[in-house]
Amino acid sequence: MRRAATAALGAAVGLSVLVGCSSGGDDDNAADTRTLTVFAAASLTDPFTELAEDFEEANPGVEVRLSFDGSSGLVDQIAGGAPADVFASADEKNMDRAVDEGLVAGEPVLFATNVLTLITPPGNPAGITGFDESLDGTRLVICAEGVPCGNATRALAESAGLELQPVSEESKVTDVRGKVTSGEADAGIVYTTDATAAGDAVEAIPIAGAEDSPNRYPIAVLSRSEQPDLAQQFLDSVTGPDGRAVLAGYGFGGA
Structure with missing residues (x-):
């Protein structure tokens, strides 16, 4: 009986050691994994998702x-x-604010441009002819003031002598696009890249003069980053030839 009990105790101890070794291995793997957190403008969702996957593939454990x-x-x-x-911004104004508040390390780098366009649901049921008086009385949705696409929209309207009367103002451009694709809006003002991403779910109507005042996108490493070297690597991958090729594939212009 004593021999059996001893054997059982030994087996239990052995199992405990194995479990402990296994647990230690998991901890080691977790310690080897580095997490990089990237804050990016909503209009960058598709290209940055691809760029992040490419970066992870090129940097195992990240x-x-x-x-x-x-x-x-x-x-x-x-x-x-x-x-x-x-941090990757859809305009220089918000990046300048981040710099002024001491949130950025080093100099931001411009890496892409984008322009605004008008979108409607398929078939353009409200009969909108462009960025003109045909928008009056329609369910127009735009970005809120302070948001890059909202600031650009207001600047375009002012230069065109147009007084917009939106039924909704959104905090990000992808929400404007969503209102149009869902049929909640007759028209929305978004970036050309958003119209491209929506495909057949929208019809795009170019805005005259929009290409003369493109939004410029800057990217920067943040001052409170705990791994600035890795953050710089990601920035370099975005601004390098491969990164710019990915961005161009989604309709972004060069900086």
Whole structure:
């Protein structure tokens, strides 16, 4: 009986050691994994998702966590202490604010451009002819003031002498697109890349003069990044030839 009990005890101890070794191995694997957090403008969702996957493949053990929102909202989050390593803005104004508040390390780099366009549901049921008086009385949706696409929309309207009367103002451009594709809006003002991403779900109507004032996209490493070298690697991958090729594939222009 004593011999059996001893054998059982030995087996239990052996199992405990094996479990402990296995657990230690998991901890080691977790320790080898590095997480890079990237805050990016909502209009960058598709290309940055692809760029993050490419970066992870080229850097085993690295996980890129992406957070997309309106650029002004992202700066609010970073200023409020949200942990992030890289910030990519849809305009220079919000990046300038991040720089002024000491949130950025080094000089931001311009890496892409984008222009606004008008979109409607398929068939253009409201009969909108362009960025003109045909928008009056329609369910127009635009980006809110302070958001890059909202600032650009207001500047275009002012230069065209047009007084817009939107039924809704959204905090990010992808929400404007969503209102149109869902049929909740007769028209929306978004970036050409958003119209491209929507495919047959929308019809695009170019805005005269929009190409003369493109939004310029800057990217920067953040001052509170705990791994600035890895953050710089990601920035370099975005601004390098391969990154720019990915961005061009989604309709972005060169900086």
